[in-house]
Amino acid sequence: MTTPPFPPVRPAEIRVVSEQLGREARGVVGIAARCACGNPTVVATAPRLPSGTPFPTFYYLTHPAATAEMSRLEAGQVMVEFTELLASDDEVAASYARAHEAFLADRAQYGDVPEVAGISSGGMPTRVKCLHALAGHALAAGPGVNPIGDLALERSSWSPERCACENPGAALAAEDDAG
Structure with a gap:
């Protein structure tokens, strides 16, 4: 888990x-x-891309x-199930709303983009629209911050603790070679 502000991104990581x-x-x-x-799993992306396009998915x-x-x-159809959970469990819904606010606060450290003001990603704070975004937020923020992202990761057969990379440690190895 890494929270903003992030260390500078190395060229090897971008590759x-x-x-x-x-x-x-x-x-x-x-x-x-x-x-x-050590390879990247989740990146934080500027709220405005270099082309000028607003990008809410931090x-x-x-x-x-x-x-x-x-x-x-x-x-x-797990998104349907999780959306139903949001509608039926006030505690999960409140936690999901807090995740939305935490997401917005993290992104705000990298700029104010009026076109995406108040918009986070993944359907937060009221629905489940994209498990990729919610799992990314859960991985970045750590367990207990985004309940739907946490549930998606629990349901997943993938784990950040088990390397499944085609080129394990590529970012670290490239930096070692350069240093």
Whole structure:
């Protein structure tokens, strides 16, 4: 778990994230969570991309195995189940609303973007729209902050404690080679 402000992102980390995404990483302001091997798992992204586009999803899940697992859960209609839980459990709903506020406070440290003011990601604070975003927030903030992200990770067969990287420790190895 890493909270803002984040240490500077190293070029080797950007290369790994770009490889994970299959495209050039944009607007990365920090590595918010890592795999057991040290590779990035979640990046923090500027609320406005270099192109000028507003980007509300501050915590962005990049780890291929984690993203595949969140997609599997979404395909299995877990979002419907979690949305029903929000509607029926006042404690979970209150905790989810607090997660929304924590997310907004984290992102605000990297700029004010009026187009996304009050908008977090993943459907917070009232519905479940994207398990990728919610799991990313849960991984970055740590257990107990985002209850729906925590539930998605508990349901997942992927774990940040078990390395499932195609190139374990690539970011760290690249930095070691450069140093």
